[in-house]
Amino acid sequence: DAKTTQPTSMDCAEGRAANLPCNHSTISGNEYVYWYRQIHSQGPQYIIHGLKNNETNEMASLIITEDRKSSTLILPHATLRDTAVYYCIASTQGGSEKLVFGKGTKLTVNP
Amino acid sequence: GAVVSQHPSRVICKSGTSVKIECRSLDFQATTMFWYRQFPKQSLMLMATSNEGSKATYEQGVEKDKFLINHASLTLSTLTVTSAHPEDSSFYICSARDNGRIGYTFGSGTRLTVV
Numbered sequence: 059d060a061k062t063t064q065p066t067s068m069d070c071a072e073g074r075a076a077n078l079p080c081n082h083s084t085i086s087g088n089e090y091v092y093w094y095r096q097i098h099s100q101g102p103q104y105i106i107h108g109l110k111n112n113e114t115n116e117m118a119s120l121i122i123t124e125d126r127k128s129s130t131l132i133l134p135h136a137t138l139r140d141t142a143v144y145y146c147i148a149s150t151q152g153g154s155e156k157l158v159f160g161k162g163t164k165l166t167v168n169p
Numbered sequence: 170g171a172v173v174s175q176h177p178s179r180v181i182c183k184s185g186t187s188v189k190i191e192c193r194s195l196d197f198q199a200t201t202m203f204w205y206r207q208f209p210k211q212s213l214m215l216m217a218t219s220n221e222g223s224k225a226t227y228e229q230g231v232e233k234d235k236f237l238i239n240h241a242s243l244t245l246s247t248l249t250v251t252s253a254h255p256e257d258s259s260f261y262i263c264s265a266r267d268n269g270r271i272g273y274t275f276g277s278g279t280r281l282t283v284v
Contacts, residue, residue, distance in 0.1 A: 092272065
């Protein structure tokens with residue numbers, strides 16, 4: 059799996075957009091960018107994933123650069139419940155492909 | 170859909186005893202499940218890959234005789250921490266993938282405290 063690097067922590071005001079960056083400069087052509095988040099003392103939750111194109115779902119948007127070396131997860135209107143550790147992972151989509159977590163970004167949404 | 174149930178959520182055991190943690194996929198079949206361990210303020214560390222009907226694959230540095238994994242059916246994997254010691258106290262999390270869905274689903278975790 060390609061190694062990813064993320065800032066250790068970020069802060070965001072409630073109601074504003076939270077933009078979480080991720081560098082994955084060694085990502086291979088068949089690896090997707092996955093985002094998960096972990097709220098304190100819970101299991102991680104899948105957010106979104108993408109290969110080349112930008113993606114959007116009910117939770118977030120994912121912007122992937124054209125060279126695929128970095129991406130940004132966007133939470134358009136952050137709420138206090140979005141406070142969590144966000145993990146960016148590069149992985150293939152094979153059913154037995156293991157997910158290896160980095161240190162992630164601790165996002166704190168402030169009132 | 171794609172729910173993974175983990176039990177128990179919390180367990181306290183005495184040093185030297187064994188503890189079993191169950192991970193069930195409730196609405197899908199999982200030929201592969203994964204077990205992670207997480208210490209306070211740290212990221213998830215993959216311990217092993219559990220394969221239905223065959224031996225688990227352990228990550229480097231994880232003792233297979235201490236962390237016994239059994240994946241006897243397509244919906245159940247168990248992790249047994251044998252001869253537990255205080256340093257085994259941690260948050261253990263399992264995950265599985267429904268091949269019809271995107272991403273992996275994680276259990277809610279088990280907080281193990283060894284006293």
